[in-house]
Amino acid sequence: MMEIKVLGTGCTNCKATVALIEQIAQTKGVTVHVQKVEELREIMGYGVMSTPGVVIDGKVVHAGGIPHREKIEQWLSN
Amino acid sequence: MFKTLNQIAQKSPRLFLILAAVVWFALYQVLIPLSEYCVTLLPVERSSRLGGALQFFFYDTPKVLMLLTAVVFVMGMINSYFTPERTRALLAGKTEGVANVMAASLGIVTPFCSCSAVPLFIGFVQAGVPLGVTFSFLIAAPMVNEVALTLLFGMFGWKVAMLYLGLGLSVAIMAGWVIGRLKMEAYLEDWVRDMPKMSAQFEDVGITLSERIQAGFASVREIVGKVWPYILVGIALGGVIHGYVPEDFMASIMGKEAWWSVPLAILVGIPMYTNAAGVIPIVQALLTKGAALGTVLAFMMSVIALSLPEMIILRKVLKIRLIATFVGVVAAGILIVGYVFNAVL
Numbered sequence: 105m106m107e108i109k110v111l112g113t114g115c116t117n118c119k120a121t122v123a124l125i126e127q128i129a130q131t132k133g134v135t136v137h138v139q140k141v142e143e144l145r146e147i148m149g150y151g152v153m154s155t156p157g158v159v160i161d162g163k164v165v166h167a168g169g170i171p172h173r174e175k176i177e178q179w180l181s182n
Numbered sequence: 183m184f185k186t187l188n189q190i191a192q193k194s195p196r197l198f199l200i201l202a203a204v205v206w207f208a209l210y211q212v213l214i215p216l217s218e219y220c221v222t223l224l225p226v227e228r229s230s231r232l233g234g235a236l237q238f239f240f241y242d243t244p245k246v247l248m249l250l251t252a253v254v255f256v257m258g259m260i261n262s263y264f265t266p267e268r269t270r271a272l273l274a275g276k277t278e279g280v281a282n283v284m285a286a287s288l289g290i291v292t293p294f295c296s297c298s299a300v301p302l303f304i305g306f307v308q309a310g311v312p313l314g315v316t317f318s319f320l321i322a323a324p325m326v327n328e329v330a331l332t333l334l335f336g337m338f339g340w341k342v343a344m345l346y347l348g349l350g351l352s353v354a355i356m357a358g359w360v361i362g363r364l365k366m367e368a369y370l371e372d373w374v375r376d377m378p379k380m381s382a383q384f385e386d387v388g389i390t391l392s393e394r395i396q397a398g399f400a401s402v403r404e405i406v407g408k409v410w411p412y413i414l415v416g417i418a419l420g421g422v423i424h425g426y427v428p429e430d431f432m433a434s435i436m437g438k439e440a441w442w443s444v445p446l447a448i449l450v451g452i453p454m455y456t457n458a459a460g461v462i463p464i465v466q467a468l469l470t471k472g473a474a475l476g477t478v479l480a481f482m483m484s485v486i487a488l489s490l491p492e493m494i495i496l497r498k499v500l501k502i503r504l505i506a507t508f509v510g511v512v513a514a515g516i517l518i519v520g521y522v523f524n525a526v527l
Contacts, residue, residue, distance in 0.1 A: 113300060113495060144300060144498055145373060153266045153305035154298045168266070168293065169400075 106136045106180070111147045111157035111167075114140075118156040121170050125158075128173065134180045188399075195391040206252055210245075217241035235422065242417045246336035250329065250413070251406050257328040258401030259394040261293040266302055273311045273319070278362045282318040285311075286354035289322030293401075299324075300495050307370070308377055314362020321512060322354035325487040329405060330458035333413065337420070337466060346479055349523070353483065353515035360511050369504035409459035416463035420470060436473035443477045444520035448513055451484025461485050476523025483516045 108125060112118025122138055129136040141147060141159075150159060154168030160179055191198040217240035226233045269292045273285055299320060306316040326347060335343035367375070389397075436443045454461075461482050468478045493505055500508070 144304070147301055148304050148308075148377065151305075153270070153302050154293070155301055168298070169404075172400075 106134065107161055108136050108138045109141050109159040110138060111141045111150060111152050111159060112155040113144065113147070114142050115155070117170050121156045121158065124170065124173070125176055128176050129180055132177070132180055136180070191395045191399075192392045195395050198395065206248065210248055213241060213245055213248075217244075238420070239417055242337070242420075243414060246333065246413055246417065247406070247410060249336045250332050250409070251402055253328050253332040254405045255398040255402050257291070258398035260291055261401065262389055262394045262397040264288065264292045266292055266298075266305070269319070270306055270309050270311060273306070273315055274309045276311075276315065278312050278314055278359065281312065281315040282355045282358045282362070285315045285318040285358065286322040286326075286351050289319045289354065290326050290328070290351075292319075292323060299492060300499055303496075304374055304377070304499060307374065312362055313367055313370075314358045314360070316358075317361045317508065318354050318358025321357055321487055322351060325354065325483055326350035327458060329409060330482075330486070333416075333459065333462045337416070337462070338469065342475070342479075345475075345523070346482075349479065349519045350483060353487075353512065353519055357508075357511045357515045361507060364507060366504050366507060369501040369507075371499050371501060374499050412459040412462060416466045419463050420466045436468060436477050443474070444480050444517055444524070447477050447481035447520070448484040448488075448516055451481050452488045452509075452513075453490055454485045458482075458486055474524045476520040476525075479523060480516050480520030483519070484513070487512055487516070 110118055110122050110125070112121070118140065122140055125136070125138055129138075147155065147157070150157065150164050152164060152167045156166075156170065157164060157168070158166040158171060158179075165179060166175065187198075190201075217237055220240045221233055221237045224233075224236065226236060269288045272288065273281055276284065303316060303320060306319065307313065311319075331343050331347055334346050436447070465478055465482055468481070469475065488509055493509070496505055496508075
């Protein structure tokens with residue numbers, strides 16, 4: 105199962121990112137575990153400056169803004 | 183239609199940009215005759231008050247929306263050159279003074295969402311960007327942005343837009359510089375100070391022109407898609423109150439003679455929290471009714487630059503004293519700007 109973390113202090117873009125990932129995972133039939141990380145210290149620990157950021161299996165794959173649909177599909181198909 | 187546009191943009195990005203510019207200018211040129219024509223279709227006298235208001239609405243709405251779309255698109259492309267990581271690398275290790283000017287200017291072109299303010303703040307400080315310089319950036323980024331400038335230009339002309347640009351930058355530069363002089367590093371929260379220093383280096387991932395165009399599309403979708411209702415309300419309000427509220431209704435409360443109106447406007451603006459597009463309807467209403475320009479711009483800056491929710495988030499990384507200093511210095515800057523404006527114009 106994929107461990108996905110969405111980094112963000114709780115703005116609407118972060119919520120939209122979580123929703124989008126979950127929705128795409130569902131349509132693709134991939135089981136994922138999406139976790140929201142709102143603790144600043146942890147966010148900064150990933151070295152991310154612009155939120156929302158996305159971390160998959162411990163690696164930062166995206167930072168700044170809601171990720172593109174195609175981009176998410178790409179992450180989930182690996 | 184959007185799909186084919188996208189295909190052209192991907193195959194030959196240069197051709198797409200030229201074509202888009204030509205179509206845009208052509209459309210922009212025919213706006214006035216078109217809006218006149220729209221009004222003649224309605225059962226209203228063109229010379230009547232209502233006819234004038236409708237013509238204003240039919241012309242101003244597409245004009246402002248077209249301007250905004252073009253500017254947001256171009257800025258979306260420019261933004262892709264200035265990621266926060268690159269901006270940080272440009273500012274790290276610079277001495278104050280020049281760096282404050284650079285930081286405020288970079289604030290205009292670096293993409294920035296208010297929810298990123300705190301991570302950005304920590305990231306800058308961690309990489310050795312001086313505190314005052316970081317503040318210059320943080321003040322300028324939300325306050326002086328392409329949406330605010332385009333809307334001011336579209337509705338009140340280029341003079342108001344340029345004044346707002348110049349004064350917004352001045353407030354950001356001066357406030358950051360003053361905060362830097364006050365040596366307030368001790369008032370960062372302890373965990374922020376204790377974070378390991380990071381180098382400001384970044385990997386420059388090459389972006390192609392067609393990817394920049396994609397970035398432009400994305401910001402149009404995101405920004406114009408979000409702010410258009412505010413603009414419609416702003417223009418409609420401008421048209422409606424034009425004839426029905428007395429010209430000098432606001433002059434006695436917010437005119438030049440009322441010296442206390444500038445501090446009051448700033449105080450009222452602090453608890454209000456909205457983006458540049460959200461205040462435009464209010465600015466429109468105040469200006470057409472005789473409020474002084476300096477007072478109104480001070481109000482606008484206060485609404486955008488000083489907000490309670492932002493302070494609550496900043497409290498996680500700054501101690502109360504530094505937040506109070508930040509608010510005090512920025513408010514003082516806006517106050518000066520408001521008075522200077524009212525005195526000069």
